[in-house]
Amino acid sequence: MSTTERPRILVVGGGYVGLYAARRILKKMRYGEATVTVVDPRSYMTYQPFLPEAAAGSISPRHVVVPLRRVLPQAEVLTGRVTHIDQDRKVATVEPIVGESYEVPFDYLVVALGAVSRTFPIPGLAESGIGMKGVEEAIGLRNHVLEQLDMAESTTDPDIRRKALTFVFVGGGFAGAETIGEVEDLARDAAKYYPSVKREDMRFILVDAADKILPEVGPELGKWGLKHLQERGIECYLSTSLDSCINGHVVLKNGLEVDSNTIVWTAGVKPNPVLKEYGLPLGPRGHVDTAATLQVQGTDYIWSAGDNAQVPDLAARAAGVENAWCPPNAQHALRQSKVLGDNVVAEMRGFPQREYRHHNMGAVAGLGLHKGVAMIVLGKLKLKFKGRLAWYFHRGYHGMAVPTFNRKIRVLADWTLGMFLKREVVSLGALESPRDEFYEAAAPVTAAAAAKPGPGKLPPPEPAKVAAEHAAAAPIAPAERAS
Structure with missing residues (x-):
């Protein structure tokens, strides 16, 4: 970490808000005006709306993530976690991946930790459940589903086969409905290559505590x-x-009651629990309490937005809805980050803050290849689409929203190739534990074996063993080859 006498803007989190706010600040800032430092446990930002397509193999997992150091070359990127914030001293404690924790002073602070999966104390969920918050989970889900088809094809036990071909998804919002739609498409296509596995043999189950799915589209x-x-x-x-x-x-x-090897949990999100260690004012559900300017209540040097913030929805309140808050979705996070970045620069220069007020553009959701729903808002007009046309709106919106021109081109290339080439249905489950095979081949040396014959001292070989090894290694005579 570099040291500087310039004001430091510390951005905690490199997700939607962290990445876009840092880009906005760097774009608006004069040369040498301040130092921007971004801290996140991962060195990349994940574009989460593409996770279902990554799980289905429609998009390469590498194209769903954006490397922070490449996108923010003028910023200081630290890979680690901010575990504590001392507001009196204006110092943050950073815990790196390896090594001792250290302190980073700051003048302005942006809290953009995002959210984590909202879970409940359900017996067996921690051991059996699969989340869908990161690209690693999307890759793992894809490999896991294909491995279940391999298992079903290779076994003669009907109970094992039935359990392998039963897939349970909990949560009917965007993440749950889109993921089950994409994974069902994947399994249907993959079944063509398994002689004894048909789509009719599979059982897909969607569970939700509400009385409807996809509430975001109406x-x-x-x-x-x-x-x-x-x-x-x-x-x-x-x-x-x-x-x-x-x-x-x-x-x-x-x-x-059913038996299943695949239990996917997409039942909502909650603010990152580490926020409790920051000493910030929190709302009833653990979100950082902010004003409409995205400044944390009671401060003039801390901002927050996105899934970990409780931001007043001025548009809904103007329409008569009391205590309305902006929902945690990508649309708000992208827009809020721009206002947040502008406000940080404005505060640094002594200018007034601007309030965040949004105009709903609608919502889109993909339910698999060529299938989706879309609600497009044009002023007071709400246009509703379903099927293939809605799927085009879904891909068009997210294709434009994914950050950086580089990623837009790569995603477009994936989609274009998918129009002409068949979907890849290979499982690379060994990626999750790549050293296992080498570890087994290397045969760990026990303490007893290591104790003799001692370093640098090899025991004399047995004459009979040496003769046998030489005979095995001897070249085969031409006559012997012919016979």
């Missing part, structure tokens, strides 16, 4: 999305929840 499109998934053979159980899943034995509140 009730009409939500009902269509539900009907569409059911027509594809996906069982949808609404107004119920997961009771337990010990050893893959899934029990729902409505009494349904």
Whole structure:
């Protein structure tokens, strides 16, 4: 970490808000005006709306992430976690990947930690569940699903086969509906290469505690999305929840019990719990309490936005909705980050802050290849689309929203190739533990074996063993080859 006498703007988190706010600040800032430092445990930002397509193999996982150091060449990027913030001293404690923790002083602070999966104390969930918050989980889910097809094709045990071909998804919002739609597409395509596995042998189950799915696109499109998934053979159980899943034995509140090796958890998000260690004012659900200017309440040098912030929804409040807050989605995070970046620079120069006020553009969701729903808002007009046209809107919006021109081109190339080439259905499960095979081949040396014959001292070889080894290594005579 470099030291500087210039004011330091510390950005905690390199996700949507962290990346876009840092880019905005660097763009608006004069040369040498301040130092921008970004701290995140990962060296990249993940464009989460593309995770379902990455899990289905429609997009390369590398094209879903954006390397922070490449996109922010003028910033200082530290790979680690901010574990504590001392507001009196204006110092943050950074815990790097390796080594001792150290302190980073700051003059202005941006808190953009985002959210983590919202879970409940359900027996077996921690051991059996698969999340969908990171690209690693998307890759893991893809490999896991294909491995289940391999298992079903290779076994003669009907119970093992049935458990392998049962897929349970908990959560019917954007993440859950899009993921089950994409994964069902993947499994349907992959089944063509497994003689004994048909789509009819598979069981896909979607569970949600609400009485509808895809609430973000409205009730009409939500009902269509539900009907569409059911027509594809996906069982949808609404107004119920997961009771337990010990050893893959899934029990729902409505009494349904199934055995499954695949339990995908997408039942919402919650603010990063480390926020409690920062001494910031928090709302009832753990979000950082901010003003409409995105400044943390009671401060003039700390800002927050995105999934970890409780930002007033001025547009909804102007329409008469009391205590309305901006929902945690990518649309708000991208817009808030620009206002946040402008406000940081304005505060640094002594100018007034600008309030965040949004105009809803609508919502789009993909339910697999050539399938989706979309609600486009044009002023007071709401246009609703479903099917292939909605899927085009979904890809068009996110294709433009994914950061950097480099990633836009790579994603477009993936989509274009997908129009002419068949989907890859190979499982690379060994990626999750690449050293296992070498570890087994290297045969760890035990203490007893290491104690003799001693370093640099090899025991004399046995004459009979040497003769046998020489005979095995001797070249084969031509006559012997002919015989």
